[in-house]
Amino acid sequence: MTVAYDIVVIGGGNAALCAAITAAETGARVLILETAPKPYRGGNSRHTRNFRCMHHGPLGPLVESYTEDEYLADLMKVTGGKTDEHLARLAIRTSEECLPWMEEHGVRFQPSLSGTLSLARTNAFFRGGGKSLVNAYYRTAEGLGVDVLYEAAVTHLELEGDRVTRVDYTHEGAAKSLSPKSVVVASGGFQADTDWLARAWGPAAKNFLIRGTPYNRGVVLADLLDQGIAQVGDPTQCHAVAIDGRAPKFDGGIVTRLDCVPFSIVVNKDAQRFYDEGEDVWPKRYAIWGRLVAAQPDQVGYVIIDAKSLNLFMPSVFPPIKADTLAELAGKMGLPGDALEQTVAAFNEACGDQTAFHPTELDGVATSGLTPPKTNWARPITEPPFYGYSLRTGVTFTYLGLKVDENAQCSIGDRLVSNLWAAGETMAGSILGQGYLAGFGMTIGTVFGRIAGKEAAAHAN
Numbered sequence: 517m518t519v520a521y522d523i524v525v526i527g528g529g530n531a532a533l534c535a536a537i538t539a540a541e542t543g544a545r546v547l548i549l550e551t552a553p554k555p556y557r558g559g560n561s562r563h564t565r566n567f568r569c570m571h572h573g574p575l576g577p578l579v580e581s582y583t584e585d586e587y588l589a590d591l592m593k594v595t596g597g598k599t600d601e602h603l604a605r606l607a608i609r610t611s612e613e614c615l616p617w618m619e620e621h622g623v624r625f626q627p628s629l630s631g632t633l634s635l636a637r638t639n640a641f642f643r644g645g646g647k648s649l650v651n652a653y654y655r656t657a658e659g660l661g662v663d664v665l666y667e668a669a670v671t672h673l674e675l676e677g678d679r680v681t682r683v684d685y686t687h688e689g690a691a692k693s694l695s696p697k698s699v700v701v702a703s704g705g706f707q708a709d710t711d712w713l714a715r716a717w718g719p720a721a722k723n724f725l726i727r728g729t730p731y732n733r734g735v736v737l738a739d740l741l742d743q744g745i746a747q748v749g750d751p752t753q754c755h756a757v758a759i760d761g762r763a764p765k766f767d768g769g770i771v772t773r774l775d776c777v778p779f780s781i782v783v784n785k786d787a788q789r790f791y792d793e794g795e796d797v798w799p800k801r802y803a804i805w806g807r808l809v810a811a812q813p814d815q816v817g818y819v820i821i822d823a824k825s826l827n828l829f830m831p832s833v834f835p836p837i838k839a840d841t842l843a844e845l846a847g848k849m850g851l852p853g854d855a856l857e858q859t860v861a862a863f864n865e866a867c868g869d870q871t872a873f874h875p876t877e878l879d880g881v882a883t884s885g886l887t888p889p890k891t892n893w894a895r896p897i898t899e900p901p902f903y904g905y906s907l908r909t910g911v912t913f914t915y916l917g918l919k920v921d922e923n924a925q926c927s928i929g930d931r932l933v934s935n936l937w938a939a940g941e942t943m944a945g946s947i948l949g950q951g952y953l954a955g956f957g958m959t960i961g962t963v964f965g966r967i968a969g970k971e972a973a974a975h976a977n
C-alpha cells in the first residue's frame with residue numbers, strides 16, 4: 517500500500533463509518549480495515565432497525581418530545597443505576613443533532629412500526645433497516661475519498677509509551693502493517709468468540725447462539741487489554757435475549773426473536789416451568805429471558821401456546837411446531853409427554869377468571885396457588901391445535917470493553933494514549949454496566965463514532 521493514511525479505522529459497522537466520515541470531512545486521509553468480506557460488511561449494525569433519540573419537539577419521524585431527563589431515567593431503570601451518568605448524558609444530549617446528521621449523510625427514516633406508540637416518540641426507524649443505513653454510509657464515505665479494505669483482519673496494535681506506532685493486519689493471506697497518525701477502534705464486542713464467552717460464563721456458553729456477525733471476536737479488544745489499555749465492564753454482562761432455538765449459530769438477526777412468551781407457558785427440557793411468563797409487558801422483559809434460558813439444563817426452553825394465542829404476537833421467521841394434542845406436541849419437540857401434560861394441567865387448574873384479558877396491557881389475569889405464578893395473561897392452554905417453539909439464548913453484544921473518556925479516547929495507566937480512540941460496542945461498557953435500552957447501541961456508536969473521528973482528525977491534521 518503506497519498511500520500514507522492519516523487515520524486507520526478498525527471495523528466496518530456504524531461506529532467505524534461515523535468516525536471515518538467525520539474524519540474524512542476534515543480533509544484527513546482515512547482507511548477502513550474491515551475483516552468481513554464485502555457482502556457481510558457492517559457487523560451487527562446491518563441487523564439494526566432503529567436509533568433512540570432525544571428531541572425537544574417533532575424531529576424527522578419522531579413525534580412529540582423526549583427529554584434528556586426522561587431518556588436518562590429510562591436508561592437508569594434498565595441498568596439498575598449501573599450507568600456512567602456523565603457519558604450517558606453526553607450520548608443522550610448529542611443524539612438530537614445526530615438524526616439530521618444521519619439524514620445529511622444518506623440515512624432515510626420511516627414511521628415507527630404501527631402499534632408501538634411509545635417507540636414512535638423515542639426510536640427513529642431506518643428505512644430499509646440497518647443494511648440500508650450501512651450501505652448509505654459506505655457510499656458517503658467512498659464519496660469523501662475514504663478507502664475501504666475488506667477481508668483485512670487487524671491482529672495487533674503496537675504500543676510504544678503513550679502512542680500506537682503500528683497497526684498489524686492480514687490481507688489476502690499476507691501479514692501487513694501501517695503506521696497512521698491516529699487509530700480508531702470500532703471492531704465490536706467479543707461475543708462471536710465462544711471460547712471467550714465460555715471462559716466468562718462457563719461451558720454453558722457453548723450452547724448460546726450469536727444473533728449478529730461472526731466477525732466480532734474481540735481480537736483487537738484482547739490485544740489492547742493484554743497490553744494494559746484501560747478496560748471497563750464485567751465479562752459476564754451482555755445483551756442476551758431468548759430466540760428461536762432453530763436460529764443459526766451466527767447472524768440470525770432480528771427475525772429469530774420470539775415474542776410469544778407472555779401468552780404462553782415456558783418449560784425446560786424436563787417440561788417444568790421456571791419463571792413467571794407474565795411478569796411485565798414484553799418490551800420490558802424480553803431481555804431477561806436470554807439469561808433465564810441460559811440457566812436451564814442444556815440452555816434450552818420450550819414455549820407452549822394454544823390456538824387462541826397464535827395471532828397475538830409477531831411470529832419468528834420459523835413456523836411453530838403444531839399438533840392436535842399435547843402428547844403429540846411433546847413427541848415432536850422431544851419433551852417428556854406425561855410431564856408436559858401434568859405441567860399444563862396444573863397451570864390450567866390455577867387459572868381463574870379471564871374476562872379482563874387484554875393482550876397489550878398488564879391485565880392482572882393471574883394464576884393462584886401456582887409456583888412460579890403467572891401474574892398476567894394467564895389463560896388455560898386447552899384449545900387445539902397446540903403450538904410450540906424451542907428457545908435458546910441469543911447473545912447480542914458483550915459489555916467488557918475499552919474504557920474511554922468524553923473524547924472517546926483510550927488510556928493506559930493514568931495517562932491518555934495520544935493517538936487511540938474507540939467507538940461503538942467496543943467501548944459501550946464505558947456507559948452501560950448492565951441491562952439495555954432498545955436503540956441505545958446505535959446512539960452510542962453514532963455519538964462516539966463522530967467524536968472519535970473528529971478527535972482523531974484533529975490529532976492527525
Ligand SMILES: Cc1cc2nc3c(=O)[nH]c(=O)nc-3n(C[C@H](O)[C@H](O)[C@H](O)COP(=O)(O)OP(=O)(O)OC[C@H]3O[C@@H](n4cnc5c(N)ncnc54)[C@H](O)[C@@H]3O)c2cc1C
Pocket residue numbers: 526527528529530531532549550551552557558559560561562563564565566567568668669670671702703704705727728729731732733734735736768769770912913939940941942954955956957958959961
Ligand atoms: C439482531 C440485532 C438487532 C439489533 N437491533 C438494534 C437496534 O434496532 N437498535 C440499536 O441501537 N441496536 C441494535 N442492535 C445492537 C447494535 O447492532 C450495536 O450496538 C451496533 O451495531 C454496534 O455498532 P459497532 O459499529 O460498534 O459494531 P458492529 O456494527 O458490529 O461493527 C464491528 C465491525 O468490526 C469488524 N471487525 C471485528 N473485528 C475486526 C478486526 N480484528 N479487524 C477488522 N475489523 C474487525 C466487524 O467485521 C464489523 O464490521 C442489534 C444487534 C443485533 C445483533
